[in-house]
Amino acid sequence: MLVKVETYGCSLNQADSEVIAGILAEAGHEIVDEKPDLIVVNTCTVKTPTERKIKKRLRRLAGEHALVLVAGCLPAAQKEVVEEFPKFSFIGVNSLDAREAVKEIEDGKRYVNISADQCKLGAPRIIRNNTVGIIPISQGCLGSCTYCITRIARGRLKSYSIECVVGETKKLLDLGCRELWLTSQDNGCWGHDFGKKLPQLIDEVCAVEGDFMLRVGMMNPQHALNMIDGLCKSFQNPKVYKFMHIPVQSGSNKILQDMNRGYTAEEFEKLASIIYKRLDATISTDVILGYPTETEEDFQETVGLIERVRPDVLNISRFWPRPNTIAEKEEGFVSRITKDRSRIMNQVHRKIRLENNRKWIGWRGEVLVSERGKEDSWVGRNIRYKPVIINSSENILGGRMNVEVVGATQYDLRAKIV
Numbered sequence: 001m002l003v004k005v006e007t008y009g010c011s012l013n014q015a016d017s018e019v020i021a022g023i024l025a026e027a028g029h030e031i032v033d034e035k036p037d038l039i040v041v042n043t044c045t046v047k048t049p050t051e052r053k054i055k056k057r058l059r060r061l062a063g064e065h066a067l068v069l070v071a072g073c074l075p076a077a078q079k080e081v082v083e084e085f086p087k088f089s090f091i092g093v094n095s096l097d098a099r100e101a102v103k104e105i106e107d108g109k110r111y112v113n114i115s116a117d118q119c120k121l122g123a124p125r126i127i128r129n130n131t132v133g134i135i136p137i138s139q140g141c142l143g144s145c146t147y148c149i150t151r152i153a154r155g156r157l158k159s160y161s162i163e164c165v166v167g168e169t170k171k172l173l174d175l176g177c178r179e180l181w182l183t184s185q186d187n188g189c190w191g192h193d194f195g196k197k198l199p200q201l202i203d204e205v206c207a208v209e210g211d212f213m214l215r216v217g218m219m220n221p222q223h224a225l226n227m228i229d230g231l232c233k234s235f236q237n238p239k240v241y242k243f244m245h246i247p248v249q250s251g252s253n254k255i256l257q258d259m260n261r262g263y264t265a266e267e268f269e270k271l272a273s274i275i276y277k278r279l280d281a282t283i284s285t286d287v288i289l290g291y292p293t294e295t296e297e298d299f300q301e302t303v304g305l306i307e308r309v310r311p312d313v314l315n316i317s318r319f320w321p322r323p324n325t326i327a328e329k330e331e332g333f334v335s336r337i338t339k340d341r342s343r344i345m346n347q348v349h350r351k352i353r354l355e356n357n358r359k360w361i362g363w364r365g366e367v368l369v370s371e372r373g374k375e376d377s378w379v380g381r382n383i384r385y386k387p388v389i390i391n392s393s394e395n396i397l398g399g400r401m402n403v404e405v406v407g408a409t410q411y412d413l414r415a416k417i418v
Contacts, residue, residue: 001029001106004036008054009044011183011217013072015120015134016095017042020071022124023099031126038067038105040098043074046150048320058085069101075114076153078323082112093117093139093153117154121164122171131370131398132179133172137165137201141185142192143220146260146330147288149322150185159190162204173210178398179370179381180205181215188223198223199230206239211400213368215385218245222263225271232278242279243385245313246271247286251305252298255291259327265305272309282384284313289345290338291319292330299341303348312356312386314349318342350410357408360386364404364418369396379412387412 003024007017020040021031039061043054054074061068068088075081076092089104089111091097097113104111117139127133140155165182172180182205184190190198198219205214216235224231224246235242248268250256256264275281287302306314318338321328367380367388378396380388380403389412390396390403407414 001102002032002035002037003029003040003102004032004034004038005040005042006057007042008050009042009046009072011134011181012136012185013042013044014128015125015136015183016072016093018125018127018134019120019123020095020098021126023096024102025126026124027099027102029102038069038102039065040069040071042095043070043072045073045077045153045322046148047317048322055081055084058088062087067105069098069105069111071095071098073150073153077149079114082114090114096120096123117158119158119160119164121160121168127172127175127177129371130176132181133169133175133177134181134183135165135168135172135205136160136184137182137187138184138190142189143186143262144260146258146326147291147319147322149325152324154185157189157193159193159196162196162201165201166204166208169205169208173208173212176398178211179213179215179368181217183217185218186220186223187217188219188227192223197227197230199227199234202231202234202237202240206234206237212239213241213381214239215241215243218247220262221246221248221268221271225263225267228271228274232274235279235281241381241385242281242383243284244275244279244281245284246275247315248305249286249288250291250294250298251287251302252294255294255298255302258293258330259288259291265301269305269309272311280384282313282386283309283311284315285309285311286315286317287345288317288319289341290333290335292321292327292332294319294332303345306345306348306352310352310356311349312353314345314353316342316345316349354408354410357386357410357413360405360413361408362405363413364402366400367403367415369399369401372397380415382413388415389413390415390417392417 075090092114094115101111138159140157369380371379403415405413405415
């Protein structure tokens with residue numbers, strides 16, 4: 001059977017889709033981009049606009065394509081979607097169910113099994129970008145954020161062993177990957193369920209022989225702060241990008257408490273200060289704007305925090321009430337307010353990131369080329385994981401290039417090979 005896999009959402013979903021493709025290919029199916037017999041739609045449910053986009057796609061497929069398997073967080077968190085699309089088959093976040101599901105579909109049956117997630121390290125995979133390997137290190141989290149629907153889909157924390165993660169590291173390196181991502185709902189709580197901490201895992205992965213760079217994914221602030229000494233030591237390894245994704249979500253302690261985030265704005269700023277002073281690292285953070293109890297004063301506190309911390313990367317999300325969450329029941333949500341505050345925050349950060357990027361002009365150093373750009377351009381990453389655009393008519397994907405930054409935009413650095 002010819003199978004196409006469509007993916008929405010985060011890097012963990014991308015890894016799950018690679019497993020789905022690998023399992024089905026091993027079972028004798030052919031993975032294609034055009035004219036499939038079956039379409040697998042691996043879904044995301046974290047934001048309302050994404051859910052609307054996915055459901056629009058599913059409605060279109062319902063009218064034109066008979067064989068569809070829906071996977072991922074949408075059916076896992078909102079099981080009513082199974083009845084909304086009665087012609088489709090469904091699995092949840094356990095992509096290992098894909099083999100059995102497709103077998104049933106081939107036999108003309110509808111398959112519905114929304115089972116709990118399982119460790120997929122070691123399963124067959126088809127890597128979409130042969131340079132970048134994504135390694136899930138756990139499933140679920142320890143949080144109880146009032147707005148989050150993902151925890152309903154993914155459940156409570158279950159960390160994967162060091163041995164399994166190291167084994168996956170070696171497998172991806174054997175496949176030719178040069179950049180590895182450690183990913184999960186919250187890397188910061190990895191190992192809490194069996195008495196270990198993230199720096200131990202980072203050290204073990206870096207000890208694997210090979211020429212590669214490691215990107216450590218999102219960590220919630222309270223976990224990162226509690227192990228900051230170990231993190232700083234592990235991040236000194238030359239294989240680790242000096243890049244930390246630490247989502248603050250709000251600069252208002254009242255809103256952080258309403259969100260049940262488990263830290264204060266002052267603790268986040270303390271963490272950011274340590275990261276800058278001890279690692280000179282890039283900080284990426286997230287904010288959610290327009291939470292139902294957020295006042296104008298709360299919003300201005302978030303603006304002030306971003307202006308003080310000046311992160312290179314800011315992921316701005318408008319609040320959307322998600323089904324079956326505590327925040328869904330909160331009064332005060334106004335869509336227009338979230339839109340206005342998002343626009344203002346974008347203006348604030350646009351100035352910050354352009355100023356930050358211009359400081360790199362004249363820098364010389366090495367980048368690892370991990371993506372194809374437009375036409376004859378390539379995207380590399382320097383030690384601080386800054387995106388660096390290089391022009392070359394040669395295929396330099398996966399190569400280490402010495403460059404000089406000659407220009408900057410608000411999104412990236414522009415460089416020439418030296």
